Amino acid sequence: MTLKQQINDDMKQAMKARDSVRLGAIRLLMAAIKQKEVDEQVELDDTAVTAVIDKMIKQRRDSVTQYKAGGREDLVEAESAEIDVLVGYMPQPLSEAEIAALIEQAVADSGAAGMQDMGKVMALLRPQLAGRADMAAVSVLIKARLVR
Template identity: 40%
Template structure:
């Protein structure tokens, strides 16, 4: 079962269980997936769906920061709950040590030609949705300096 199929099934389940918050969150995610599908005229693979989910999580994290600055704790909680629901569809995230090991291996493969750009490009391809871009970038910068 693809991630998209799982999301659609979970929307149905949430409707049956009258879990409006989860239903609405999943509908927003499905809508974002459909929008990309229509705009790019492509069939959505799991990799593309994961990229969309990462973007949705990042947007919500940014919103949480803004709401905290504005003192809107009610909206902070709402966004954090949405993040939890979206994270259910993401692969297990790498720990700091695992991420460090992956990036060290990439740097070792590249040898003296390793720079942040090439390391990031290869790391994003190799690691994919198992870690966010910011974590990869921070780790790569530490290791390269």
């Protein structure tokens, strides 16, 4: 079963259970997936769906930060509930040791010698880490590794 089918099945279950919070988050996710498919005129695979989910999670985390600064706890709770639903569709995150091992392998495979080769390393890692690690944190780790 593809991730998209799983999301669709979960939407049906949320309807039956009358879980309005979960249903709302899933409907937003399905709309974002459909919009991406229409824009690009392709059927999204699991990797692309994961990228859409990751983007939505980042948007909601940013919103939570803004709402907290504005003192809007009601909106913080709503966004946090959506984040909880969306995180359930993300693949299992990698441990720091697994990420470090993948970085070492990518550095070896690309023949990276310094900071000028960071793009090569990131290009190798991005497909492997999509949705499974925070790419900003991975970038910091790569920089630290290439400076050695």
